[in-house]
Amino acid sequence: MARFLSVVPVDEAVAAAIGLARPVGTETVPLDEAWNRVLGADARADTDLPGFRRSTVDGYAVRAAETVGASDAIPSFFRLKGRVAMGAGATFALGLGECAYVPTGGEVPGGADAVAMVEHAELLGDEVLIAKPVADGENLVLPDEDFGAGEIVVPAGRRLSPQEVGALAAVGRVDVEVRRRPVIGVVSTGNEVVPVEAVPGRSEVRDVNSYLCRAFCRERGCDTRFYGIVRDEPGALRAVLETAANECDAVLVSGGSSKDERDLGAATIAELGEVLVHGIALAPGKPTIVGRVNAIPAIGLPGHPASAFVVLIVIAGPMLAALAGDRTDRSRRARARLIENVPSARGREDYVRVTVRDGEARPLFAKSGLLNSLVRADGLLRVPAGREGYETGDEVEVLLW
Amino acid sequence: MARFLSVVPVDEAVAAAIGLARPVGTETVPLDEAWNRVLGADARADTDLPGFRRSTVDGYAVRAAETVGASDAIPSFFRLKGRVAMGAGATFALGLGECAYVPTGGEVPGGADAVAMVEHAELLGDEVLIAKPVADGENLVLPDEDFGAGEIVVPAGRRLSPQEVGALAAVGRVDVEVRRRPVIGVVSTGNEVVPVEAVPGRSEVRDVNSYLCRAFCRERGCDTRFYGIVRDEPGALRAVLETAANECDAVLVSGGSSKDERDLGAATIAELGEVLVHGIALAPGKPTIVGRVNAIPAIGLPGHPASAFVVLIVIAGPMLAALAGDRTDRSRRARARLIENVPSARGREDYVRVTVRDGEARPLFAKSGLLNSLVRADGLLRVPAGREGYETGDEVEVLLW
Numbered sequence: 001m002a003r004f005l006s007v008v009p010v011d012e013a014v015a016a017a018i019g020l021a022r023p024v025g026t027e028t029v030p031l032d033e034a035w036n037r038v039l040g041a042d043a044r045a046d047t048d049l050p051g052f053r054r055s056t057v058d059g060y061a062v063r064a065a066e067t068v069g070a071s072d073a074i075p076s077f078f079r080l081k082g083r084v085a086m087g088a089g090a091t092f093a094l095g096l097g098e099c100a101y102v103p104t105g106g107e108v109p110g111g112a113d114a115v116a117m118v119e120h121a122e123l124l125g126d127e128v129l130i131a132k133p134v135a136d137g138e139n140l141v142l143p144d145e146d147f148g149a150g151e152i153v154v155p156a157g158r159r160l161s162p163q164e165v166g167a168l169a170a171v172g173r174v175d176v177e178v179r180r181r182p183v184i185g186v187v188s189t190g191n192e193v194v195p196v197e198a199v200p201g202r203s204e205v206r207d208v209n210s211y212l213c214r215a216f217c218r219e220r221g222c223d224t225r226f227y228g229i230v231r232d233e234p235g236a237l238r239a240v241l242e243t244a245a246n247e248c249d250a251v252l253v254s255g256g257s258s259k260d261e262r263d264l265g266a267a268t269i270a271e272l273g274e275v276l277v278h279g280i281a282l283a284p285g286k287p288t289i290v291g292r293v294n295a296i297p298a299i300g301l302p303g304h305p306a307s308a309f310v311v312l313i314v315i316a317g318p319m320l321a322a323l324a325g326d327r328t329d330r331s332r333r334a335r336a337r338l339i340e341n342v343p344s345a346r347g348r349e350d351y352v353r354v355t356v357r358d359g360e361a362r363p364l365f366a367k368s369g370l371l372n373s374l375v376r377a378d379g380l381l382r383v384p385a386g387r388e389g390y391e392t393g394d395e396v397e398v399l400l401w
Numbered sequence: 402m403a404r405f406l407s408v409v410p411v412d413e414a415v416a417a418a419i420g421l422a423r424p425v426g427t428e429t430v431p432l433d434e435a436w437n438r439v440l441g442a443d444a445r446a447d448t449d450l451p452g453f454r455r456s457t458v459d460g461y462a463v464r465a466a467e468t469v470g471a472s473d474a475i476p477s478f479f480r481l482k483g484r485v486a487m488g489a490g491a492t493f494a495l496g497l498g499e500c501a502y503v504p505t506g507g508e509v510p511g512g513a514d515a516v517a518m519v520e521h522a523e524l525l526g527d528e529v530l531i532a533k534p535v536a537d538g539e540n541l542v543l544p545d546e547d548f549g550a551g552e553i554v555v556p557a558g559r560r561l562s563p564q565e566v567g568a569l570a571a572v573g574r575v576d577v578e579v580r581r582r583p584v585i586g587v588v589s590t591g592n593e594v595v596p597v598e599a600v601p602g603r604s605e606v607r608d609v610n611s612y613l614c615r616a617f618c619r620e621r622g623c624d625t626r627f628y629g630i631v632r633d634e635p636g637a638l639r640a641v642l643e644t645a646a647n648e649c650d651a652v653l654v655s656g657g658s659s660k661d662e663r664d665l666g667a668a669t670i671a672e673l674g675e676v677l678v679h680g681i682a683l684a685p686g687k688p689t690i691v692g693r694v695n696a697i698p699a700i701g702l703p704g705h706p707a708s709a710f711v712v713l714i715v716i717a718g719p720m721l722a723a724l725a726g727d728r729t730d731r732s733r734r735a736r737a738r739l740i741e742n743v744p745s746a747r748g749r750e751d752y753v754r755v756t757v758r759d760g761e762a763r764p765l766f767a768k769s770g771l772l773n774s775l776v777r778a779d780g781l782l783r784v785p786a787g788r789e790g791y792e793t794g795d796e797v798e799v800l801l802w
Contacts (some may be wrong), residue, residue, distance in 0.1 A: 145770045
């Protein structure tokens, strides 16, 4: 009883899904709304940054050579030529034997090549005693030391972190070109699936997967459009997928959990486009479809939420990143010592839910379809296709949620 | 020249900040908008889940005892009593010698106690041959095996992940009680600070910190309100902080980078409320203020963006989590081998920016105030107050961005 035409390795399925994804276009947003958006084009420094020689301490600008040998017992003497005010710039230069007070962030005047900290200086009238030598360049930042004019500050494809938003502010990007948020259609299928607000009868289940898919897409920076729960009738699914293909950048079809329902999903996708993958050497998640409906990628997910979630992470995640033009790796991984054997069949990738506590990973061997293990687990342990599992005591890497 | 009345350890400063934060109230949102919100009250299962005995495979429901000794050569024979349809429930029970077809997710009829997979069965007319024994309970899920009625599905204080949203769907939570998003006021101060759209003159800097603070707050699930760049005049800052105290749940004041400016921030906060901490044994980030303005927490951040960012992560982060009622630990950590010495002064916590590649951590010894190191680094290496740094080859834990 062959359920699948052919089962392909995970890498091949991921490559197929990525290959179908065309990056979305760009739009311009104000910088204060750019956090977590994907930068559309390299952002370069408009000028040298900071653009002037800036002191990194509160202190006295001097010529370093004139502090050689300075000590508490025999300090170097300087005449205080003036004080640099914050935001005002240095309006004078220093001659031999002269110094100037400069606050942190202030401009170091011409003639000086270092700043002595106030902690090592004493002001006596208009004379300053420096009790410790400074080196050439000490306690100051050069005009292009942060970024040189034209240098890339943040490269295209980064999902902007707070500090990257800060860097864009520093180079004067009031408006930022970012990728549009991809719009992902979400469809639930299955005669046994009832809306969340309904009380399920015997053999019925609430529509968990559409919520799971929508929340996952939002976590990955996408917007979603929900097309409801579609009964297992060919015409109904076909109509919904045709609409989604016109309105979305990709579509996720959460399959019914029985074979007949899954086959209907594959047949409908094939009719409207193409099925590239039907069955992946992946557990849980074998009955997964990768294809397209018109020009947009379509992924058919297993009906069991725990299986669907593995497919979201392993297959849909890279596809959404490709759509969004997102080249940021923000996966969270932890190394841990396994405290129980994890058997696995060679030839398929297994994803085992695990808890991680104090550096120890404990597998949760839950029956597929149970949600509680998804909520209790801290992440997934991947067993590569070439391995027959892991043994107690092995050091493993866990992909944290 | 004492800049600080007293410098307190990091733990003490964090405790002070958390102690000032009163958790915000709750509101109700639709489940499809609940992702990344903080759950306001424990969510419990309304009924047993799945609520019926559910098959985890496509197969034949049988009494396990009647399959003992079954093999390809000598299969067990059953009469096919009927087929359970998806979403319809089992409308009949099985007698001795009877079986029923059950799809994955379908209800296992009364009388049966296991399900034999179709892969090990053969259908001949209305007789079914089972070629492999099954154990009592095999391939089925009990009515309360996922969650029992009344059991906590997701505890209060979780920032909801996609799988937790899925679990709430399973228990019928159409509307979810979540914490309101805290509103954080952001103020920039400093005569040298110019708006991002301006071209800074000598000694001037663009307003990086307000963007950094706002993006950080959004990353932590907060809304923000920006009160502009305030000149170093006591009345101006006072007026802004009074307004913020009425409109926000907390306020972040990005200080000027000189001592005079920082002292002005502390004096104004003291006037409107209380300064609990002025100076932390933290590098970078020593000139930090923790206090309150009327009833809301106020944190005064150093003017240098790289220092401000460390204070956001170490001090403001825990305060925002306390405000939001958020008890989720989503910090990303990586263990790595240090490939250069990191000296540090005993008695203060040092946070050193590092890159992490292939398990190796390389410190970036950047001058404070440089943004490029914040963008280039992958995270922070914390050197505890009790250590004099780390040595090449030490295995260290890096707090990833």
